[in-house]
Amino acid sequence: xxxxxxxxxxxxxxxxxxxxxxxxxxxxxxxxxxxxxxxxxxxxxxxxxxxxxxxxxxxxxxxxxxxxxxxxxxxxxxxxxxxxxxxxxxxxxxxxxxxxxxxxxxxxxxxxxxxxxxxxxxxxxxxxxxxxxxxxxxxxxxxxxxxxxxxxxxxxxxxxxxxxxxxxxxxxxxxxxxxxxxxxxxxxxxxxxxxxxxxxxxxxxxxxxxxxxxxxxxxxxxxxxxxxxxxxxxxxxxxxxxxxxxxxxxxxxxxxxxxxxxxxxxxxxxxxxxxxxxxxxxxxxxxxxxxxxxxxxxxxxxxxxxxxxxxxxxxxxxxxxxxxxxxxxxxxxxxxxxxxxxxxxxxxxxxxxxxxxxxxxxxxxxxxxxxxxxxxxxxxxxxxxxxxxxxxxxxxxxxxxxxxxxxxxxxxxxxxxxxxxxxxxxxxxxxxxxxxxxxxxxxxxxxxxxxxxxxxxxxxxxxxxxxxxxxxxxxxxxxxxxxxxxxxxxxxxxxxxxxxxxxxxxxxxxxxxxxxxxxxxxxxxxxxxxxxxxxxxxxxxxxxxxxxxxxxxxxxxxxxxxxxxxxxxxxxxxxxxxxx
Numbered sequence: 322x323x324x325x326x327x328x329x330x331x332x333x334x335x336x337x338x339x340x341x342x343x344x345x346x347x348x349x350x351x352x353x354x355x356x357x358x359x360x361x362x363x364x365x366x367x368x369x370x371x372x373x374x375x376x377x378x379x380x381x382x383x384x385x386x387x388x389x390x391x392x393x394x395x396x397x398x399x400x401x402x403x404x405x406x407x408x409x410x411x412x413x414x415x416x417x418x419x420x421x422x423x424x425x426x427x428x429x430x431x432x433x434x435x436x437x438x439x440x441x442x443x444x445x446x447x448x449x450x451x452x453x454x455x456x457x458x459x460x461x462x463x464x465x466x467x468x469x470x471x472x473x474x475x476x477x478x479x480x481x482x483x484x485x486x487x488x489x490x491x492x493x494x495x496x497x498x499x500x501x502x503x504x505x506x507x508x509x510x511x512x513x514x515x516x517x518x519x520x521x522x523x524x525x526x527x528x529x530x531x532x533x534x535x536x537x538x539x540x541x542x543x544x545x546x547x548x549x550x551x552x553x554x555x556x557x558x559x560x561x562x563x564x565x566x567x568x569x570x571x572x573x574x575x576x577x578x579x580x581x582x583x584x585x586x587x588x589x590x591x592x593x594x595x596x597x598x599x600x601x602x603x604x605x606x607x608x609x610x611x612x613x614x615x616x617x618x619x620x621x622x623x624x625x626x627x628x629x630x631x632x633x634x635x636x637x638x639x640x641x642x643x644x645x646x647x648x649x650x651x652x653x654x655x656x657x658x659x660x661x662x663x664x665x666x667x668x669x670x671x672x673x674x675x676x677x678x679x680x681x682x683x684x685x686x687x688x689x690x691x692x693x694x695x696x697x698x699x700x701x702x703x704x705x706x707x708x709x710x711x712x713x714x715x716x717x718x719x720x721x722x723x724x725x726x727x728x729x730x731x732x733x734x735x736x737x738x739x740x741x742x743x744x745x746x747x748x749x750x751x752x753x754x755x756x757x758x759x760x761x762x763x764x765x766x767x768x769x770x771x772x773x774x775x776x777x778x779x780x781x782x783x784x785x786x787x788x789x790x791x792x793x794x795x796x797x798x799x800x801x802x803x804x805x806x807x808x809x810x811x812x813x814x815x816x817x818x819x820x821x822x823x824x825x826x827x828x829x830x831x832x833x834x835x836x837x838x839x840x841x842x843x844x845x846x847x848x849x850x851x852x853x854x855x856x857x858x859x860x861x862x863x864x865x866x867x868x869x870x871x872x873x874x875x876x877x878x879x880x881x882x883x884x885x886x887x888x889x890x891x892x893x894x895x896x897x898x899x900x901x
Contacts, residue, residue, distance in 0.1 A: 353398075353647035354655030359530030360641050361402060361656055362663065366536075366554075366671070367682035368403040371475055372412045373426055376671060376679075377557050378629055379403050380664040386620035386632030387657040391650035394616035398600055398647045400638035401620050405686045406592070407585045407633055409471045413489070414581045414723045418574045427628060431565030433578055433585065434625035434632075440586040441618030445611040452587065453594035453610075459699050460733035461591065463710040464726060465690040467717025472687035479680030480512030481505065482551060490718065508551045508677035511539045515681025520688070528644050532682055539678035552676040557668030565628050584726050585631055589617060593634040600643050637689060709736055744780030746793045749810055749871065756872035758810065772805030773879070774798065775871050779813045781849070782821030791824050804837055808874045812843040822856035829861055840866040840874040 361383055369379030383402035390401040415429045444450055474493040478485035482505025487496045515535040522531025543551050570578070597610040613634070620632045642652055663671065700707040712732055717725040747760035750767025758775050761767045776794055780786060798804055809825075829839045841862050844850055853859050859867060868874040 347651070349646045350648055350651040351655060353642050353645035353652035354659075356528060356530070356645040357400060357638060357642050357647075357652055357656040358659045359533040360638055361400070362660060363532040363536045363679075363682045364405070364638070364686065365403050365660065366674070367679045367686065368405050368408045370479070370676070370679045371405060371408045371472065371683060372403075372430060372630060373416075374430065374630070375557070376554050376674075377664045377668070378427070380660040381627055382624045382629035382632060384657040384660045384664070385624040385627055385629055386617070387650075387653040387660075389620040389623045390613075390616045391654050391657075392616075393612075393619055394650065395612050396597065396600070397649050398639055398642040398652075399596060399613065400635045400642055400653060401617055401632050402635060402638070403630065404592075404633035404635060405472055405683070406465070406468050406690070407588055407631055409468050409475070410585060410588070410722045410726065411581060411630060412475075413471065413721060414577075418570075418577045425565075425568070428565035428568035429570060429574065429578065430630040431625040431628060432570055432575075433581055434621045434630045435566060436578065436582040437585050437589070437631040438618040438621030438625065440582060441589060441614045441621065444586075444590065444614040444618075448611075450590065450594070450609075450611050450614065453590045455734060455737075456587075456591050456730065457706070457709070457733045457737065458695075459703075459706040459709045460713050460729055461595075462692055462695050462699065463713025464717055464729055465692065466696075466710075467714045467725065467729075468722070469687040469690040470714075470718050471722060472683050472690070476680040476683035476687065479676045480509060480684070482508030482677060484552070484676075489721075505551060505677075507543075508675065511543060511551065511675050512677040512681040512684070514542075515539055515678050516684050516688075519681070519685040528641065532685060535681065536674060536678050539675050539681070540673040543675040543678070544673045554671055554674045554676065554679070556672045557664070566625055580727065581723050584723050587730070588726075589631070589633045590614060592636070593617060596634045596636050596639050599636070600639050706736075709733065738785065741780050741783075742785040743789060744778075744786060744813070746779050746790055746797075747777050748797050749775040749777055751872075756870070758871040770875065770879070772803065773808070773875055774800070774804045774806070775808045775810055775875075777810040777813065781816040782814055782825065783816065783818040784820035787821040787824040791828055794828065798832075798837075806838045806840070806875070806878050807832060808840050808842055808871050808878075810842050810871055811849070812845055814844060814849045815846040817849045817852040817856065817858070819856055822853065822858045826858055826861045838866075838878055840868060840878050842868045842871045842874045 362380070365379035365383045366376045367379075369376050369382070372378070386401040386403075390399070394401070411430060411433055412426075415426055415433065418429055444452075471490055474490050474497075475485070477497055478493070478500075481497065481501070481503070483500055483503050485493055485496060487493045515532075518535035518538070519531040522529040522534065543553065593610050593613055597613060617632060617634060624630060624632055645652070647653075696707070696710060699710055709732065713729040716729045716732070719725070720728065745760075749758040750761050750769055751758050752761070753766075753768055759767070760777060774797065776797055778790060780790075782790065798807070832839050839862065844853060844867070850859075866874075866878070868877065
């Protein structure tokens with residue numbers, strides 16, 4: 322028999338999301354489970370529809386991801402399951418691969434899920450969680466909007482009442498334009514009604530089960546008021562289809578899956594990090610998602626084993642579970658049990674759900690992904706980053722999704738590199754009546770001292786920007802009144818590499834040879850300080866020329882009243898280049 326203390330340690334290790342759960346919490350978890358089910362079931366059915374797979378697959382994927390996460394995850398309210406974002410990517414990317422070899426779409430989806438699970442399980446031991454930080458908010462905003470366009474393109478044919486035949490986005494748009502005259506009015510009314518009810522419920526109270534109510538009303542209307550006039554969900558087969566992993570894809574298909582797996586894994590990492598930061602509820606309420614990646618990866622493997630597809634954390638479902646007062650993953654377990662019941666015994670009920678209603682659910686999902694308020698804030702606060710939003714949307718919409726996402730990530734990284742490579746390097750002035758030296762806005766007049774220039778390094782000094790920054794310094798020194806003291810303000814220097822240090826030392830020596838004193842102020846980063854000491858920059862400056870503030874540097878380095886001034890350098894020397 323296991324001792325109680327050891328059993329408690331084992332429980333904390335294997336089931337951390339249940340730590341602190343008491344009998345008094347069970348009713349709250351049960352109510353939260355109902356709220357989660359009301360949101361999850363319509364969404365999972367619609368996501369399976371988006372993938373082009375049977376509706377049962379969505380329910381099984383949700384159950385697999387949720388149950389595995391409940392065992393290995395550490396967040397009490399985080400919800401895992403099929404996700405429309407990665408479903409869109411997989412559906413468009415795998416459609417062409419399925420036609421090029423022996424494995425069908427279901428098998429390829431299962432293989433992508435399994436490989437994605439392996440990638441996610443490697444994130445923690447290889448310490449790759451920092452990858453999530455490579456995606457900027459503008460890029461994420463544009464990516465979600467672009468995915469929303471793909472989801473809408475897949476949903477509109479169902480709302481119009483015909484089965485889409487095209488696989489690509491341009492093909493879907495052309496097909497809708499060509500077949501608009503075939504619109505089934507009943508299907509259109511049902512689909513729009515689902516969208517309207519869902520939006521109204523969300524506006525009144527996000528906790529209302531608008532999608533489930535809309536789906537139920539659509540099923541009732543389609544069955545009683547217009548029987549046979551609209552397409553319904555296909556009945557569930559009597560037997561499970563089995564794991565798609567039993568069908569081995571060809572080598573070309575495996576090669577085609579690699580970029581899809583990497584991008585799906587990146588999206589899962591990015592979205593999970595965002596969910597954990599927003600709702601950190603869990604053991605010690607830590608925002609480190611390392612263990613969550615492992616749990617979600619195991620969920621994807623379990624989903625692949627039963628014929629499902631890759632799973633992801635869900636912001637809306639997590640928000641609903643949190644708002645409903647869930648205290649543990651028991652809420653997710655109950656919701657998963659209901660999903661399994663529907664998957665195995667609810668086929669007759671779900672067979673009354675119109676395809677147009679699921680199209681309406683997909684439209685609701687797509688509308689949640691478009692964030693006009695966020696776009697407006699980006700446009701107002703950082704107009705040049707709004708160009709990144711629009712470029713990301715264009716790449717994701719106009720190119721195949723996996724290629725568009727990959728190029729959008731590269732564009733985001735290039736933007737980040739550009740910001741570091743071309744930083745702001747202002748000449749600082751003293752705020753009147755203070756000892757603070759600052760980059761004052763245009764139109765503001767600060768105090769200056771004769772012969773003193775304070776130059777700010779606005780970024781880590783590295784091979785990316787060293788020449789640019791030092792050329793800006795050379796340009797700033799070409800001012801009408803001669804500079805006798807240069808103070809380099811280094812609060813923005815969080816790191817320093819060999820190239821940056823060597824270039825700055827060269828400049829310091831050149832300036833001192835021309836009679837210009839150089840001091841360093843506010844090198845606050847410990848990492849940068851170690852690099853400056855290691856590369857010899859501090860030795861070149863001298864211990865008596867390193868200060869905690871600009872004002873301290875100016876006070877210590879300016880010649881004392883009555884002292885003999887240094888001979889002024891000749892004009893050619895004063896204007897000579899300091900960078901060779």
